Amino acid sequence: MAGLTIANVTKTFGDYDAVKDVSLDVRDGEFLAVLGPSGCGKTTLLRLVAGFEKISSGQIRIGSDVVSDASGSVPPEKRRVGIVFQNYALWPHMTVAENVGYSLKVAKVDKAVARQRVADALALVNLDGLSDRRPANLSGGQRQRVALARCLVATPSLVLFDEPLANLDVHLRASMEDEFADFHKRTGTTIVYITHDQAEAMALADRIAVMDHGRLAQLATPRDLYREPANEMVASFIAQGIVLPAKVLSAEQTGHARVEVLGHEVVIRCRPGEQPRTDAKICIRSSELEIAGKDEAGFDAAVTRAIYKGGAVRVELSPTLDPNLNLHVERPEPGAFEAGSQLRLKIVSGWLIPNGKSA
Amino acid sequence: MTARVKESRGQEMALTAAVAFVIVLLSLLPMLRLLKEVVAPGGVVSDTAIRLGLSSSATWVATWHTLVVGIGGTVLAVALGTFVALLVTLSDIRGRGALILCYVMPLMIAPQVTALAWLQLFGPASPLLKLLGIAPPLGTRNPLYSTQGIILLLGVQYGPLVFLLVRAGLRKLPRELVEAARAGGAGWFTVLRTVVLPLMTPSIMAAAALAFVSCVGNFGIPAFLGIPANYLVLPTLIYQKLAGGGPAVLGETAFLSVLIGVIAMAGIVTQEIMSRRRDYRISSTSLPAEPYELGRWRAPVEAGIWLLIVLILVLPLFGLMLTSLVPGYGIPLSTATATLDNYRFILFEHAGSRRAFFNSFALSIAAAAFAVLVAVPVGYLIAWGRQRWIRLVNLAIELPYALPGVVLAIAALLMFLRPIPFTGIQLYNTVWIILYAYLARFLVLALRPTVSGYHQIDRALEEAAQVAGAGLFIRLRTIVFPLVAPAAIAGGLLIFMTALSELTVSALLWSSGSETIGVVMFSFEQGGDSNYAAAMSAITVAITFVLMLVTNLLAPYLPSGVLPWRD
Secondary structure: OOOEEEEEEEEEEOOEEEEEEEEEEEOOOOEEEEEOOOOOOHHHHHHHHHOOOOOOEEEEEEOOEEEEEOOEEOOHHHOOEEEEOOOOOOOOOOOHHHHHHHHHHHOOOOHHHHHHHHHHHHHHOOOOOOOOOOHHHOOHHHHHHHHHHHHHOOOOOEEEEEOOOOOOOHHHHHHHHHHHHHHHHHHOOOEEEEEOOHHHHHHHOOEEEEEEOOEEEEEEOHHHHHHOOOOHHHHHHHHHOEEEEEEEOOOOEOOEEEEEEOOEEEEEEOOOOOOOEEEEEEEEOHHHEEEOOOOOOOEEEEEEEEEEOOOEEEEEEEEOOOOOOOEEEEEEOOOOOOOOOEEEEEEOOOEEEOOOOOO | OHHHHHHHHHHHHHHHHHHHHHHHHHHHHHHHHHHHHHHOHHHOOOOHHHHHHHHOHHHHHHHHHHHHHHHHHHHHHHHHHHHHHHHHHHEOOOOHHHHHHHHHHHHHOOHHHHHHHHHHHHOOOOHHHHHHOOOOOOOOOOOOOOHHHHHHHHHHHHHHHHHHHHHHHHHHOOHHHHHHHHHOOOOHHHHHHHHHHHHHHHHHHHHHHHHHHHHHHOOHHHHHHOHHHOOOOHHHHHHHHHHHHHHHHHHHHHHHHHHHHHHHHHHHHHHHHHHHOOOOOOOOOOOOOOOEOOHHHHHHHHHHHHHHHHHHHHHHHHHHHHHHHOOOOOOOOOOOOOOOHHHHHHHHHOHHHHHHHHHHHHHHHHHHHHHHHHHHHHHHHHHHOOOOOHHHHHHHHHHHHHOOHHHHHHHHHHHHOOOOOOOOOOOOOOHHHHHHHHHHHHHHHHHHHHHHHHHHOOOHHHHHHHHOOOOHHHHHHHHHHHHHHHHHHHHHHHHHHHHHOOOHHHHHHOOOOOOOHHHHHHHHHHOOOHHHHHHHHHHHHHHHHHHHHHHHOOHHHOOOOOOOOOO
């Protein structure tokens, strides 16, 4: 096992920067998810770590070994990383045991030893007894587990997952998620897990790296990512956060500040050291938006659309003061929300998005 | 880190260098040698060869004939092939698989065998016509010994080529385009005329160009049908010159072969220009259109199309078989006269023919095996390589096959007329020069299926082996080869079938002791021993047919389109 260090890595294809100046540190034994919309550079990042692509500048270290830098790149076959591919990439012409034992055969490990290690790896993923099957005769979940066993058997220094659940149906997805969490707990392997699915990343990862247009937007624990997004992109990307313009009225005190938003003054959470400023942005969750009583402070908004969600209604609104902004709240089912009707809303809490781009 | 980097680069470099060496040897070198002979014979730049060639009236006559049969054959092939493709693909005709197999069959049969079969069908000695009692009297000229005869057979031979390309195009036609036209009120014929055919223009053009190149370069058909009528096209003119003059006239024939190459290329360029005039790109992909219901016309149309198959495949092959059973020229066939003596003679008695069977088998197996082994690494670089210049490699390998076979044969002669420098090894007048030409010419037949095989394989399978620690050579052996093997081997079988009764190249390169089946068949026919030629042809057709069936066993593991006769 080893940690992974990515330092100022840039990857350029032609004149397009697929990965731009990304630095991140994965601790030994950590489960890190790399999350981002499609085209954000997360798959390129994985291929750089695996060695399939060469970096344009920067440095990648696995443990204390430099594997990629300006002077060259250690080929994938010498990196001792394991990869679980999106479609498993099991070799159809080999049995399960041959698939799992391939890296041992390549490394010319003694046959008896190899057989034992294959059996151990298969036992670890609960596949004993299937070693003579062909991949074609396995279920989706079983294939996934063969892929896990295959990368385990070589005792890799870290394991990369390339959107391994993207091709599975919802049902299988949940059970495989449990399987991965379990796998991580039992083996203590350092894992880098690429995904575009927030729920998956939140459920599995110790920390999440959000990527956007090739850059690292934020690296934080799932909880911090949700509660304290570092910038607008993360704020709006994670769990459909609502981003609103605001004016900071008071300096930070015990982690809170007073701001004016939509003509309405509220106290919200913020980073230490925030000072009064204009042109600020705040992030609120729909649960932090409530319908205000008659005499309470708040702002007016018009309902633009009400979508029935089964058990709840998602109401979309635009504030009267700034009709270009979009808000949404979830309301329990019975309730009439006609498009065009007026509501008075109040913000109960929120997060002041820090100034600048720093993560 | 450096040592680890070096090791992996080393294998990649070794592979690239080996591939480059093979390409240079098999493609670039012969083409450059040929050009040099024309532009700078004897090492000095001069236009003597070109001037001499252009001043000869034989050149002009043969060029004119080449163009006439080339264009005529192409028109017929395009008409036939497109018609059958439309019918088979867009209508609800039954027995599609069998129909395709039968219609494509002529493509798998060597042109000179086709020629021989048709000659046996129509000549005054035709056993079939004699059986029916309608044979013209002995001494009557065979009607196929004519321009029309050559055009007809070229059309029959290469119609399937057009069929395959147009059918591939039709299968990509999105059904929405057809359905939109029908919803707009167009009847089926209008849809065909206004939507289907215009969209098929690129496929039809490409097919026409390919058919033209094949017709222009064809040797077997004009050799069997044209030489007796003294109707010479460029390939047969080259053959006659070389047969009469030997290496002394090599310079002259080099010019003629370049001329064929130029005519062939002109066909391809014309196609490029014509296709570029309008935008035919189909943007969406979708299911193929619902077949058109022929309704009460279905049975008559089916009868018609099978009648066509009988005419262009069954009858000629039947005629061939009958001739192979006749004891001598002009003798009517009956249960009393039918004999297997011709087969006994060519298989056991005639030394040249026995040698030819051995040589052709050895050559075909060697060419096929070599091509399979080379196609896997070359295909790897073409399909998965990152070097840009690799696209040129593909072009370089296509060239010896795209150009008429005569061109390559002359180039090989020029290269190996003298012993190979530094080694003193003499390939001229041995079987090895034929092997060289086969390797160069047929490599692409294995490469194409292999490359499309690569495109079907998920690259992650190789990457998974790479992260498991396998170096390039281990990956090629344990992962890549087993995965593309079916496609590469199917390509090898195609090569075997093509090379077994090949004539164009070996007719120019053979020498006593290195005869091939095609050459011996040709000399039997020229000497008037059609029965022996027919017996040899019947054997090669039978082998081809058996191999097609054997290759079918691979079909489940192959990308679609690799086996031309499979739907």
